[in-house]
Amino acid sequence: MGSEELRIGTAEREEAARLLADHFGMGRITPVEYETRVTDAYAATTLGELRPLFRDLPHPHPGFFGPPPGPMPMPPQQVYAPPSMPLAMPYGPPPVVYSHRSKTVAGVLQIVLPFGVGRFYTGQTGLGIAQLFATFCTGVGVFWPIIDGIMLLVNGGTDAEGRPLRP
Structure with missing residues (x-):
């Protein structure tokens, strides 16, 4: 028994009718041809009776006709080449x-209130807490915040995010 003699069911007939409607909607067959082919599709009992209905039509064909055609070849992809970077930065270093x-303010707070207040102001709470304990636990610890305040006034410092303090 060849594949043309295989019996088909309602699902196959409906799929053929749906695909014929798609071809009709695309203007590939006339209304008279569509009506004739759909009537023949619903009357078909074997695969061999359905196949001629699609012989002169391009894909899509019913899936039960056989394996689908191979994948469409992909168009060649365009390779993106970024613009060439200049060798030297034309505007200097970033701001x-x-x-x-x-x-x-941080330096004056460190000197006037010598227990880490300037470091709390800059957002460096860990260093501020260390200076607070050093000041109250040992008498000599009071010099650390004062010296730190002088260093802040002379050299500046950074805040908790690592940004330099405003002059």
Whole structure:
């Protein structure tokens, strides 16, 4: 028994009718041809009776006719080449982003209130807590925040995010 003699069911007939409607919607067959082919599709009992209905039509054909055609070849992909980078930066180094906190305020707070208040102001709470304990636990620890305040006034420092303090 060849494949043309295989019996088909309602699902196959409906799939053929649906695909014929798609071909009709695309203008590939006339209304008279569509009506004749759909009537023949619903009357078909074997695969051999359905196959001639699609012989002169391009794909899509019913899936039960056989394996689908191979994948369409992919168009060649265009390779993106980024624009060439200049060897030297034309505008110099990037600008420095300063903190919104001031080195002057931080230094004066460290000197006037010598128990880490300037470091709390800059957002460096760990260092502020260490200076607070050093000041109250040992009498000599009071010099650390004062020296740190002088260093902040002279050299500046950074805030908790690592940005330099405003002059």
